[in-house]
Amino acid sequence: MTAITLPEALQRRVEAAAGGFLRADGLPVIDFSEPKGEPALIGADSVSWRIFKNPIALFIGGVAAVILELAEPRVRAGVWDHTSFRTDPAPRLKRTGLAAMVTVYAAQSQAEAMIAGVNRRHARVTGTADDGRTYAADDLELLDWVQATASYGFIEAFHRFARPLSHEERDRAWAEAGPAARLYGATGAPSSRAEWQAQLDAMTPKLTASPIVFEFLEIMRAAPLLPGLARPLQSLLIRAAVDLTPPEVARIVGLTPRHGLASWQTPIVRAAARAADRLPLREAPPARACLRLGLPADWLYRR
Template identity: 55%
Template sequence: MGSEGQTTALALPRPLRNWAEATFHALIQPAAGPQVDFTRPAGEAALAAPDSVAWQVFRNPVALFVGGVAAVVLELAEPRLRAGVWNHTSFRTEPVRRLQRTGLAAMVTVYGARSVAEAMIARVRQAHAAVRGHTESGLAYSADDPVLLDWVQATACFGFLSAYHRFVRPLPLAEQDRFYAEALPAARLYGASGAPDSGAGMEACFAAMRPRLGASPVLSEFLGIVRHAPILPAGLRPLQQLMVRAAVAVTPPWAQAQLGLESRLRPWEARLLLRAGAMADRLLLESSPAVQACRRLGLPPRMLLTGRAETAP
């Protein structure tokens, strides 16, 4: 499995590569936040296999940004999740730091050594146990509710997969089903024991949750925050705003209508994102958790371009 015809790493001039390395590292592991060494412990496997669809999807920054925002839109559409996120996190006051922590957690879950990932997930679950309250309409919620955990897992898988499929390369249905199935071991550790295991399972999840979802001013507030927060360098801010619109565009049409959201990309905008996503898929940065995980496992980073786990010479 891999991108056909794209098995050669993208070569960048040294100044541009150095800038890309520094920018990517600052986004994933800012100096003020926790640091994770994806190269240690040497030889220890991750929760996801190197030849998994997940290793392909999660190393692409375009898919990560677009898919992550799409996932949060669908999460915030659920009233209990919306109240939990908006009332118990620092998203409104420190959006960049919150997004960075969430992004790092995703990287550890997919690429981190199993012992590191399991310890991190245990801390997340411990923190979730203290999050509970009531929505404005009086609905009780708790962050460790299995139904809500399943929805968070489902929307994350749907968001990242849909963004990769649309703005990086099309994935056959069999690979899409694999992506959902590969996420189950980590999902169970997070407490999402009923998360979908296939595309059909995702559709069933949508059907079950659809009556519970609704519009809210919080959705517009969230989109405004991620549109204008200094997440990417100033020169890439127009791309950031385009990717926020693209995130809404990858949510199901029925969800956009039900949530009062609409985003239609012009053909040239879709082509621009597809080109950016395809280029990013050929970029191998030493600061990337995927590349560092290859080092940990004794695999050549070039295997990320083909999806075939070959032992390094």
Template identity: 60%
Template structure:
């Protein structure tokens, strides 16, 4: 069941299939002993962090217009999320040559995205400020999902996580993405006046709530996981977005999610990218699941 759930996060019918076991011995952008490899192996953190990151992205009007007007979120949110999940897996676990090729393709797609927000503000998806914000929200969201719902991380580990994202961030064009918790907090404070409420955020959450994103019994956790994702959004941003108590986790949901997060953190899924990447580097497939 867990194998199916992990695959469901990143695989689409007819979509690309990445061999994370090849080329043998070729390193990724992050090292096997990185905090990043430890965090991204967890499907609970991956799912919840992905939702939180999108909420934060959609809070910025230029990013929101770019995402909503130039992607398939409205018409096919599941496929769009899976593509994003696969991109995250390749960025963290893929061989460097594979990751660089994929990221270059993403850059070419971004180069074609431009437009104006409803109030007439022009944007381009290649704007460094917007790329920095997208990278920052991803780092924050995946990190906090793991720290809050799976296993606590030390302040030093959190800073390492932000710093480890720098090589990939530069390839994506996010040269000013935060490399520490302090830099993230500074970036959030600087961006906060630009963030605003939008019905699109509620539409996105509605789509996530109504679209079946996981098979079998795992689907019963979907709405609690979405509420957990909203709960990770910084309070000052939730207030700006108008996300009230009705979107927050209900009593007993967080303990249930934490249990699922801890259990899944120790179950090696040998067909999943984290285990396959370990094998590419000559490590046992379950190495990540017993190293911390």
């Protein structure tokens, strides 16, 4: 694969716009290029390192994951009642995006420290869902579901819109999420597509409809989440996430084909995702992590 080379002035604009998504008040500053030589939780030659470098696929996959999470009443209550999603979605999404980057690309010691902090915060999240069941954010079944929905969203968004993955590559990507999943406490999270399907089949009877799903999608359309250069794509990426929702879940929550991409819109999203897959962002976590390991900054974009 050949990396895209932009004129220097345009490259700087793109770098600044992309970098802004992981910078916000209250977010820690992570230097992904340090400590020199320290490996990440996942190896640089992994499928995951290829997937997570693509911001378009990550946006689509992240939205699809939240749709799946909001279909589970206890997770829905935890997200809606204990986060700032409704009132100020951008910082919450930036924190989630940074956490994903740290989990995949940061030095192992940094990733372990961040995950330990997340676990401490989750331990304080409890409540009652709208179906009357009590919940705790560190409940094993819920941890496994959240972990699985994230893996499904990111892997399938990349496969469908950026670059097709073989069956073996998709299973590898599922398995690669295992070390981080166990650190988060999701010890029963699926490690293959077959295990994901089994989990989905088991969870589907527990999923319910809620207007919160549609409120979430409307918030995602209205919030200034993407940099100015990419803002016109935002509504299309949300529709792409709807298309990624498994049909059995879409039926339960009330999503229909009209909420997804029109036939003429799909090629636009694919073109954007494929371009993003070949455009090195020198200051972004994937490039900085490559430098930490003694690899060229654009190494991932040439594979």
